[in-house]
Amino acid sequence: MASAPANLPLFYNDLVPLNTRDHATWRARNVDKAPWLVNQHAVPLTVEEFPQAGRHFPIVFASGENTVPLALMGLNEAVNVFVEDDGTVINNVYLPAYARRYPFMLAKLQPTSEELSLCFDPTSGLIGDFAEGQPLFDGDQPSATTTGALQFCEQFEQAGQRTQAFVDELKKHELLMEGEVSIQGPEGGQPFVYRGFQMVDQEKLRNVRGDVLRGWAQSGLLPLLYAHIFSLELISTVFAMQAQQGKGPQAPTPPLPAF
Numbered sequence: 052m053a054s055a056p057a058n059l060p061l062f063y064n065d066l067v068p069l070n071t072r073d074h075a076t077w078r079a080r081n082v083d084k085a086p087w088l089v090n091q092h093a094v095p096l097t098v099e100e101f102p103q104a105g106r107h108f109p110i111v112f113a114s115g116e117n118t119v120p121l122a123l124m125g126l127n128e129a130v131n132v133f134v135e136d137d138g139t140v141i142n143n144v145y146l147p148a149y150a151r152r153y154p155f156m157l158a159k160l161q162p163t164s165e166e167l168s169l170c171f172d173p174t175s176g177l178i179g180d181f182a183e184g185q186p187l188f189d190g191d192q193p194s195a196t197t198t199g200a201l202q203f204c205e206q207f208e209q210a211g212q213r214t215q216a217f218v219d220e221l222k223k224h225e226l227l228m229e230g231e232v233s234i235q236g237p238e239g240g241q242p243f244v245y246r247g248f249q250m251v252d253q254e255k256l257r258n259v260r261g262d263v264l265r266g267w268a269q270s271g272l273l274p275l276l277y278a279h280i281f282s283l284e285l286i287s288t289v290f291a292m293q294a295q296q297g298k299g300p301q302a303p304t305p306p307l308p309a310f
Contacts, residue, residue: 062091065174066171067171075191077179077188078184090130091131097148098217099210110278111248112249127298130293152203157169226251232283234286
């Protein structure tokens with residue numbers, strides 16, 4: 052069986068290409084929980100998700116070479132205040148598309164190939180030779196379930212390209228800065244300091260040339276920048292949720308991971 056790349060992204064323990072030879076009778080289970088999100092505190096976002104995601108959690112940018120937007124679902128390693136231990140998502144919170152596409156994703160089967168194939172994580176427990184669930188194939192043709200998964204993954208890849216263009220524009224104008232947030236704990240004492248992420252430098256944003264800002268307003272980029280900035284107010288909300296759930300931070304706090 053052909054295999055997908057060894058360097059696996061967040062959530063994925065393995066990847067195999069979906070095909071009729073090996074998976075003709077397999078099915079996808081219907082799920083109402085997201086156990087793969089348990090203990091995941093930072094999830095990649097596409098830029099077009101900013102308006103919705105920014106209503107629920109802070110949006111920051113990963114530090115390091117691979118600068119991607121992240122939804123902070125917790126402020127500390129292995130803490131997700133929006134997902135219970137059994138994978139139940141609380142308060143009808145918005146789930147990033149990155150999480151919703153699991154266990155599927157598009158991947159190159161050969162490093163030198165430009166072609167992407169629909170793959171899945173066989174360890175997820177969501178896809179298998181089950182008696183229940185939605186069939187993945189109708190004879191030798193993809194079922195509606197598989198077609199829908201493929202379309203969703205294709206749309207996600209396209210959104211990822213637009214997100215990269217957005218990040219490239221921020222870097223071009225040197226708008227990203229290393230972030231630091233200091234939050235006082237409920238018991239007082241030394242504040243907890245969070246680093247290891249990037250955010251938009253608002254001082255530099257105020258000094259961007261007018262013609263550039265006008266172009267960003269027309270293209271829709273400017274509202275997305277402010278969606279990110281406004282969402283940062285939710286950092287204290289997430290911190291309070293951690294404390295309420297007994298998942299408060301222990302100093303020193305670790306940096307956010309790079310993706």
